[in-house]
Amino acid sequence: MQAQSIYIDHPSALHQLNPLTKLTFTLVFLxxxxxxxxxxxxxxxFVLILVPLAASGGLLLPLLRSAxxxxxxxxxxxxxxxxxxxxxQTALFSLGPFTMTLEGLGxxxxxxxxxxxxxGGTLLLMLSTRPDKLMLALRQRGLPESLSYIVLTALQIxxxxxxxxxxxxxxxxxxxxxxxxxxxxxxxxxxxLIAPLVLGSIVEVEERAMALEARAFSYKTIKTSWISLEDxxxxxxxxxxxxxxxxxxxxxxLTGFWPQ
Amino acid sequence: MNSLKKEFSTFTxxxxxxxxxxxxxxxxxxxxxxxxxxxxxxxxVLVGVLIGPWAGAATGFLAxxxxxxxxxxxxxxxxxxxxxxxxxxxxxxxxxxxxxSVGMVVxxxxxxxxxxxxxxxxxxxxxxxxxxxxxxxAVVAVFRAAGxxxxxxxxxxxxxxxxxxxxxxxxxxxxxxxxxxxRLKARFAAE
Numbered sequence: 350m351q352a353q354s355i356y357i358d359h360p361s362a363l364h365q366l367n368p369l370t371k372l373t374f375t376l377v378f379l380x381x382x383x384x385x386x387x388x389x390x391x392x393x394x395f396v397l398i399l400v401p402l403a404a405s406g407g408l409l410l411p412l413l414r415s416a417x418x419x420x421x422x423x424x425x426x427x428x429x430x431x432x433x434x435x436x437x438q439t440a441l442f443s444l445g446p447f448t449m450t451l452e453g454l455g456x457x458x459x460x461x462x463x464x465x466x467x468x469g470g471t472l473l474l475m476l477s478t479r480p481d482k483l484m485l486a487l488r489q490r491g492l493p494e495s496l497s498y499i500v501l502t503a504l505q506i507x508x509x510x511x512x513x514x515x516x517x518x519x520x521x522x523x524x525x526x527x528x529x530x531x532x533x534x535x536x537x538x539x540x541x542l543i544a545p546l547v548l549g550s551i552v553e554v555e556e557r558a559m560a561l562e563a564r565a566f567s568y569k570t571i572k573t574s575w576i577s578l579e580d581x582x583x584x585x586x587x588x589x590x591x592x593x594x595x596x597x598x599x600x601x602x603l604t605g606f607w608p609q
Numbered sequence: 610m611n612s613l614k615k616e617f618s619t620f621t622x623x624x625x626x627x628x629x630x631x632x633x634x635x636x637x638x639x640x641x642x643x644x645x646x647x648x649x650x651x652x653x654v655l656v657g658v659l660i661g662p663w664a665g666a667a668t669g670f671l672a673x674x675x676x677x678x679x680x681x682x683x684x685x686x687x688x689x690x691x692x693x694x695x696x697x698x699x700x701x702x703x704x705x706x707x708x709x710s711v712g713m714v715v716x717x718x719x720x721x722x723x724x725x726x727x728x729x730x731x732x733x734x735x736x737x738x739x740x741x742x743x744x745x746x747a748v749v750a751v752f753r754a755a756g757x758x759x760x761x762x763x764x765x766x767x768x769x770x771x772x773x774x775x776x777x778x779x780x781x782x783x784x785x786x787x788x789x790x791x792r793l794k795a796r797f798a799a800e
Contacts, residue, residue, distance in 0.1 A: 354680060355680030423738075423742040427740050430739060430753055434754065503625075503630055503675045504675055514637070536646075538642070539639075539648070539777075540781060543781055544784065547631055547655065550630075551789070554623050554627055561619060566622075
């Protein structure tokens with residue numbers, strides 16, 4: 350069974366990179382998202398670095414589409430809330446007692462740009478890396494096997510649980526459960542919906558634990574993996590270089606090199 | 610360290626992914642029922658109460674890793690620390706015997722909710738610019754209009770919604786535990 354994720358398979362150099370290299374890219378995009386001083390620098394990083402990287406992996410459209418729908422609700426909230434309620438001098442227009450200011454709107458949109466770069470950097474990793482390969486790479490660097498087992502198993506089974514939740518909802522509805530009722534009644538509804546889901550799955554847990562034990566799950570030895578990862582000297586130099594760049598960004602931010 | 614090892618038996622390692630899947634499935638169900646709650650930590654609280662604080666913390670943290678990976682909610686990673694503390698608190702309250710009467714369950718939910726609100730507010734304020742990109746932003750706007758700054762408004766919003774959410778979560782977990790087969794209850798008592 351495949352882990353459920355937004356990974357898109359594509360024959361590209363980006364996909365071939367060691368997952369650690371891509372994780373390093375993402376970490377530095379996250380650092381840059383909060384270290385860069387203004388919207389121009391943020392958008393420039395997104396357009397000049399992130400977009401070409403995604404395009405090289407054939408992931409430009411999925412990345413832009415996902416990033417757009419993720420950032421849009423934030424951008425709307427930020428523009429309205431910061432625009433009206435952040436301090437500013439230049440009034441744009443008034444709505445009742447509140448005035449939208451240019452400075453407020455600007456700070457809201459700068460924050461939206463930070464989220465765009467941060468979420469875009471995260472999406473790049475998720476779209477181009479199979480979760481099991483990322484977990485294997487981390488395991489080779491000392492991540493406990495149990496943690497990687499938990500993450501990968503959860504990714505495999507959660508769609509089945511969503512399915513089961515829908516089945517239970519339908520079953521209870523067919524027994525006459527009213528879901529179009531007042532708020533308090535709907536809250537009370539949750540128990541007959543959640544209890545079968547949770548109880549049914551906990552009973553299964555014991556069986557699965559025994560099945561795993563029968564396959565030497567907790568036996569302490571080095572287990573080989575079905576999948577193999579490529580790594581190279583060039584990639585480890587690249588990782589070090591990107592990390593150094595990230596440290597420089599943080600240094601510049603902390604020393605106030607950039608005007609606020 | 611010993612209690613850490615003891616909590617992570619094979620049974621626990623199999624239970625945690627199931628708990629994470631429950632978090633996701635119930636979270637989506639609640640969205641479909643249009644309830645003003647999240648209820649996305651039922652599995653986390655369940656593991657904390659049944660197994661212990663370490664297992665609860667691991668469930669909360671990894672649940673957010675899984676939310677991020679699944680592509681359903683990539684920003685979840687930012688809240689992983691808060692989720693871990695919610696799971697740890699559930700474990701502590703379970704050990705302290707707070708899951709025995711309705712009154713105590715409500716108190717445990719209330720405390721967890723207040724802690725979650727206090728820890729979440731700085732993340733919303735400084736990482737996300739004071740918004741969450743969801744319907745609760747209307748509440749944030751009301752508090753900003755009343756003169757609070759970004760941190761204050763997010764603290765107030767969390768203070769309004771988190772305790773209700775966590776009390777409901779703890780009550781549901783308590784109701785579910787009442788329905789556990791005796792055989793399994795005995796097993797958890799032994800862990």
